Amino acid sequence: MNRDLYIDFAKGLATLSIIFIHTAFWSGQFYIPAEVRVFSLVFDVALFYALSGITSGANIEKTLYRLLKLQITYMIFVTFLFFMDYFFKVFGLSFFSMEWLQNFYSTFGSKYSTTSISEYPQWQNLGNWYLHQYTNADTFPVVMGSFWYLKVYFILTVFGVLILRFFPKHINWFIGLCIALTLLFNVFPEYYPSGQVGYVAFYLSVFLIGNRMRGKKIPNKMIPVVYGLVAAALIWMFWYYGNEIFYKINKNKFPPQIPYIIWTLFSLTTLFTLYNRLKINKESFITHIGKNAIFFYFAQGISSSLVYFIVVPLKEHLVWWLLMIIIYGINIILAFIISIGLKKIDKLGWNVLESLRKLTASKG
Template identity: 30%
Template sequence: MSGRDNYLDTIRGIAAISIIIIHTAFWSGATYGVPDWMQTLTLAIDVGLFFFLAGWSISFKEKSPWNIFQSIIEIMKKWIFFIVFVAIISFKTTDLKSLLSSFCFNVSIPQFPVIAGSIWFLPVYICVTFINSIIIYIINTHSVTLESKIKNYCRYLIILLFLLLFDAQGTVLFPQIDSQWLFYSVPYLFGLIYGKTRFHFNVRQFVIGILLIAFAMKLNSSLLNLPINPMQNNKFPPNLTYLFYTYIGILCTIYFSNFFSGMKHNIFSHIGKKALWFYFSQGIGSSILFPLSVHININLWYLKFPVMAAINITITFICAEFLSSAYILICHYLSIFYNFLYNKALFYLAS
């Protein structure tokens, strides 16, 4: 399989919008009383779905660790460009030292606190994709057929689940394995397996799956003596309750692929193709909501929250479109300038 899947991009776009709504509820939403249950509800479509979709996307074309490393370099270039942009619009409080520190994800920009609060995702994503690319490459190299590859993927997934189970119980077998890398590797590999097999659920299997997830969440919550609500307490650090909750969005993605596979390009697939820019830009939009919120005189949280979410989506959309276009334009002119210097160098060396 090759090429882009519009359904995958559409779900990625919906997930990007969901992240905007999540950060609206948790950051500025806390100042006007968005309740815990609503915040928990927003987490049903969260970053775990991004990892599932990332695993699914690599199933279309097998990538070596070198290909993944090149993708990471491109991500880092976009991140540095984004940080430079943020530094320019907040130059009064951004010095060179904090700028260089921000390049390494140690962000400290007072005007945009949500950038620092949400960028934890990026280094985890880089670690998950790169480390797993090495393991997946080894599996692919030693597996002759697609069937043998899938069996070995499943064996690796079982190992990850085994390690995650022990980690959740406080028995750390390998202290050097970060819990977030371990946790998010599970939906990443599950996405790869799904992409290779493209299995489907009927409505009966889907309902049973949701009920099993609910039962597993309740059981694990009781064993850990940690309430399901607020779910944020199960997310940092991630535990099995949050893993089960993550699979609600994943199961919905798999089930609805029965009806929407082969769909055409749409606004959500457009956002999905620029999901990284939207993730960066929501840090700006979500931060702007703090001073803006006090000027929006709506007393009831359930009326104010959708208004604030709509404003955040609008700001994020404008920023993401501007940044993605500016990045492409600057890269284009830098390429022209590089070729000019290269040709000049060759000319002087030849003369």
């Protein structure tokens, strides 16, 4: 079966959008206008959950094996990150003055403190990361700020494959249940549960809708209707919440609340409209990103943290839009380079595990 390059293309564009979001909301928070930062959220993580639904099947063993491989790859990455973070704290002071680092981190609000560097690595942080408790990586704050997505992905993929396997004729009922729970949590916010329950309720519905769209496409005559409904939802949102809700979209993302959910409808509608309609026949830089989306996702957390060091000396000398274009371009280039390195580190980690397996097997 030929690989659907549209899926890779869509993943690639979604990844580039995430890089832009993290350019705007992290290092860009002090020079990019709020309006631009909000518009960056039009194409957001909901796309990844929809694409995951399109590509997922009902094979439990295959899905769990894929999740296990992802968990090991994630553990290899955070192990590398742990030592990178520590060595920067220890040896970075040799390259930057204490005063410069303190001014840098105070400017961008990092929790990092140059006056309290431990002599030894804080191993409990690595253990927490393995268990998806994302305590801050001071040198690379964007990494842990991105990882909420991964925990939700693990949870909803397990729920999703169980539904697809055991309740294939009742998927619409589960979509309805997830939507009903999401509405219940929003209409009665005092009942909105803490943790990942609210996230999973909404994003699982996106995952299952994506799965229902697998191999199908929205009929041509329905496209204006669907976009009309999206426009009506946006008009209602501004009428009901007021114009100031525009500036609160990101606040309504954690956890997903009605304004953010409505904000995602345009991107999801566009994804499903182009699915099985837009034909991608050739490999490109964007499809390459899509094929390696997980490594780019890991890499952009590092690159989006590193560009802070470029923003600091430039933000007072360039107009915001030019600086934004420059930083976004540099961020993409850095993410590309870092992703190549991360793939090599991942391969090395798997080779070490395989060597240990053979060693213990021979002794057994």
